Amino acid sequence: xxxxxxxxxxxxxxxxxxxxxKNPGDNDTLVLNIEFQDGCLKSVIFEDVYWSCLxxxxxxxxxxxxxxxxxxxxxxxxxxxxxGKWKGHLDDIDLNIYIFxxxxxxxxxxxxxxxxxxx
Numbered sequence: 001x002x003x004x005x006x007x008x009x010x011x012x013x014x015x016x017x018x019x020x021x022k023n024p025g026d027n028d029t030l031v032l033n034i035e036f037q038d039g040c041l042k043s044v045i046f047e048d049v050y051w052s053c054l055x056x057x058x059x060x061x062x063x064x065x066x067x068x069x070x071x072x073x074x075x076x077x078x079x080x081x082x083x084g085k086w087k088g089h090l091d092d093i094d095l096n097i098y099i100f101x102x103x104x105x106x107x108x109x110x111x112x113x114x115x116x117x118x119x
């Protein structure tokens with residue numbers, strides 16, 4: 001299994017964001033297409049997404065570089081809020097929060113999902 005926090009995110013470039021709700025509730029998927037420092041374009045796929053916050057700023061003429069990306073711990077307030085909203089129905093589901101701080105526009109992407117993969 002890939003450790004999200006050990007991936008070299010700094011200065012990778014966010015190229016595209018896709019949200020797939022063709023099968024809502026059964027598998028909500030969010031995909032970030034990212035060009036890494038080696039020039040390789042990869043899809044970072046978040047599966048079984050329960051919540052996301054795309055706090056994006058626009059109007060800057062520059063590629064959207066990633067400053068940092070990491071997983072928040074179980075004490076993360078957004079993660080606690082999602083568990084609280086479901087009033088115990090998610091208590092047996094292990095969710096993670098993935099956070100991307102973007103450099104070019106000072107934007108933030110937060111995703112709460114069961115897991116992720118990179119293709």
